[in-house]
Structures are given as structure tokens and as C-alpha cells.
Amino acid sequence: MTEHHLPAPLEVSPEAPDRNLALELVRVTEAGAMASGRWVGRGDKNGADGAAVKAMRSLIHTVSMNGVVVIGEGEKDNAPMLYNGERVGDGTGAECDVAVDPVDGTTLTAKGMANAVSVMAVAERGSMFDPSAVFYMEKLVTGPEAAEFVDITAPVDVNIRRVAKAKNSSPEDVTVVILDRPRHEKIVKEIRETGARIKFISDGDVAGAIMAAREGTGVDLLMGIGGTPEGIIAACAIKCLGGTIQTRLWPKDDAERERALDAGHDLDRVLSTDDLVRGDNVFFVATGITDGDLLRGVRYRAETATTQSLVMRSKSGTIRQIDSTHRLSKLRAYASVD
Ligand code: VTB
Ligand code: MG
Numbered sequence: 001m002t003e004h005h006l007p008a009p010l011e012v013s014p015e016a017p018d019r020n021l022a023l024e025l026v027r028v029t030e031a032g033a034m035a036s037g038r039w040v041g042r043g044d045k046n047g048a049d050g051a052a053v054k055a056m057r058s059l060i061h062t063v064s065m066n067g068v069v070v071i072g073e074g075e076k077d078n079a080p081m082l083y084n085g086e087r088v089g090d091g092t093g094a095e096c097d098v099a100v101d102p103v104d105g106t107t108l109t110a111k112g113m114a115n116a117v118s119v120m121a122v123a124e125r126g127s128m129f130d131p132s133a134v135f136y137m138e139k140l141v142t143g144p145e146a147a148e149f150v151d152i153t154a155p156v157d158v159n160i161r162r163v164a165k166a167k168n169s170s171p172e173d174v175t176v177v178i179l180d181r182p183r184h185e186k187i188v189k190e191i192r193e194t195g196a197r198i199k200f201i202s203d204g205d206v207a208g209a210i211m212a213a214r215e216g217t218g219v220d221l222l223m224g225i226g227g228t229p230e231g232i233i234a235a236c237a238i239k240c241l242g243g244t245i246q247t248r249l250w251p252k253d254d255a256e257r258e259r260a261l262d263a264g265h266d267l268d269r270v271l272s273t274d275d276l277v278r279g280d281n282v283f284f285v286a287t288g289i290t291d292g293d294l295l296r297g298v299r300y301r302a303e304t305a306t307t308q309s310l311v312m313r314s315k316s317g318t319i320r321q322i323d324s325t326h327r328l329s330k331l332r333a334y335a336s337v338d
């Protein structure tokens with residue numbers, strides 16, 4: 001192969017977040033997972049969340065970035081720290097938007113159920129959608145194979161048939177992941193009528209979205225209504241994985257609808273991957289808390305804890321799965337329950 005057959009080098013502006021950032025960020029979600037992992041099955045979701053927030057916060061300030069939390073705790077989980085507007089990182093480099101969900105799946109953690117993860121995403125400053133107006137959004141996620149054929153405004157059966165066709169299969173071969181909620185009664189019926197299979201999750205639609213976008217998980221589509229912050233974090237993952245996320249804000253009542261309209265939101269507008277996170281300088285990291293479809297959960301031994309993480313960067317499209325062994329004696333600060 002001659003030299004000009006090689007891909008052109010990626011253009012990275014000197015102000016853009018450094019590529020090594022991804023590997024720095026993973027320490028933060030590892031810390032969150034190791035801390036909340038001690039709370040697995042203890043029936044205390046706030047305890048699990050608080051432990052993750054505390055651990056992440058103690059490390060996030062050592063990361064080489066000049067970050068502002070735009071999606072944090074606070075509103076939703078009443079967590080005391082990692083609030084929106086908080087500055088995080090060591091203050092070096094270009095300003096960036098930071099999204100954190102110290103535990104996506106606090107109930108999953110409290111009950112020792114599958115797929116609880118500690119997640120974080122970083123992108124250029126001003127690139128993430130502001131999730132504060134409407135708590136929920138309607139979501140549709142699929143991977144690269146079917147991405148260009150789906151349309152959240154089309155009927156459910158149309159999307160399922162199109163995904164099936166894109167994958168040279170039939171609707172019966174398609175598996176849809178959806179949060180198990182009464183609000184999904186109608187969509188569940190419509191999915192079943194196509195013959196498609198359903199994987200219900202009780203929480204954690206960031207993991208659900210990644211399952212839908214990633215090859216080899218046995219899941220082809222995510223549908224249904226979940227949290228807006230989780231939609232933006234999922235969009236960061238999709239930016240790295242390929243595929244698409246299409247969403248629409250879904251006000252839970254008239255008061256929220258009015259507030260959103262007053263704030264200038266167009267509730268019919270389809271917000272897709274690029275609306276939820278602009279640009280191509282997106283970093284996404286997740287560490288498993290409990291064992292799940294994507295990641296193994298934290299394991300503790302006498303001297304060590306092991307974690308498994310997903311580390312991705314949109315610019316290069318590299319997906320890393322990182323298994324780490326941590327020396328507990330050196331990490332007591334965030335590896336114990338108290
Ligand atoms: C959603 C989903 C999250 O909580 O926000 C859900 O996006 C809350 O749904 O992944 P309900 O209000 O219906 O309980 C999660 O499942 C976990 O934070
Ligand atoms: Mg959370």
C-alpha cells in the first residue's frame with residue numbers, strides 16, 4: 001500500500017480536548033462504580049448514589065480539563081454535589097461540557113440487578129442540549145446498520161419492519177429494549193403485534209441505548225420514554241459507536257408542557273444525535289457496577305477490586321473495553337461503604 005492510500009490524519013484543533021482525556025475519565029467512573037458497588041443489594045439507592053458522587057467528585061478535579069457540569073445530579077436525584085454549573089477538572093485546556101450520571105440504575109444497584117453503570121461524557125463547551133426543561137423524552141435508538149431507515153415520527157411497525165429489512169431479517173428476529181413502565185402499554189402492544197421480541201428493563205436506558213446501537217448484544221432497537229439527561233448521555237455514546245438516537249421531548253403533565261413552551265421549546269421537533277450533542281469531539285466512559293449485558297460489575301477480593309469499563313471517543317471511533325485491577329489498600333478513600 002502506498003502512502004496516499006492511508007487515511008488522512010485527523011485534524012484536531014489545539015483547543016480541542018486531548019485524546020488522552022478518555023483514559024483519564026475512566027478513572028472517574030471506575031471510582032464511582034467501586035464506591036457504589038459496595039452498596040449492591042443493600043436496598044439503599046440514595047446511599048449508592050451518594051457514594052458514587054462522592055468518589056467521582058474526589059477524582060474529577062485531577063482530570064486535565066476545564067469542564068462545566070451541564071448534566072449533573074441535583075435536580076433529579078437531589079444529590080449534594082456534581083450540580084449543574086459546577087466547574088470540574090484541573091482547569092487546563094479548552095472549556096468543555098461535562099455530563100455525569102454517577103449511577104444510572106440506583107434501584108438496580110440497591111437490588112443487585114443487572115446493568116447498573118457509572119457514566120460520564122465530555123464534549124466541547126456548548127455542544128450538549130440543555131435537558132432542564134422537560135424531564136422525559138421519547139427515544140428511538142438503533143445501530144449503524146439500520147440508522148438511516150428509522151424515523152421516530154413513523155409508526156412503530158414501520159420502524160420495526162425497516163430495521164428487520166436493513167438486517168436482512170424479519171420483524172420476528174428483531175429485539176426491542178424498553179423500560180418496563182405502565183406508560184409504555186400502547187407501544188408494547190404495537191411492538192408485539194409486529195411479532196418482534198421485547199427485552200424489558202426496569203431501569204437504566206443509557207445501557208439500553210448502547211445495547212441497541214452496539215453489535216452483538218442481541219438488541220436491535222431501543223424504544224419508549226426515559227429521562228432527558230440519559231438521552232443526551234446516550235447520544236454521546238451513539239456519536240462514538242455510530243447509529244442514531246432520535247428523540248422528542250415528552251412533558252409529563254400540562255404544567256411541564258406549558259413551562260417548556262414558554263421557554264421556547266418546539267415539542268414536535270425531532271431531536272437527533274447531532275441536536276443532543278453537537279460536533280465530533282465527544283468522549284464517553286462507563287464502568288459496570290452490577291454485572292450486565294455490556295459490562296461486568298465490580299468484584300471485590302481481599303486486596304483488590306476489579307472493574308470493567310467502556311471507553312470511547314467519537315473522533316477516532318475507537319471503542320476500548322478496559323479491565324482494571326485496583327489495589328484496595330491504596331484506594332480506601334473511595335472503596336469502602338463509609
Ligand atoms: C429514566 C431512565 C433512567 O430512570 O429516567 C428512569 O432514563 C426513570 O423512569 O435510565 P421513571 O420515572 O419512569 O421511574 C432510569 O431508569 C434510571 O435513572
Ligand atoms: Mg443517576
Ligand code: MG
Pocket residue numbers: 101103104105227230
Ligand atoms: Mg440516571
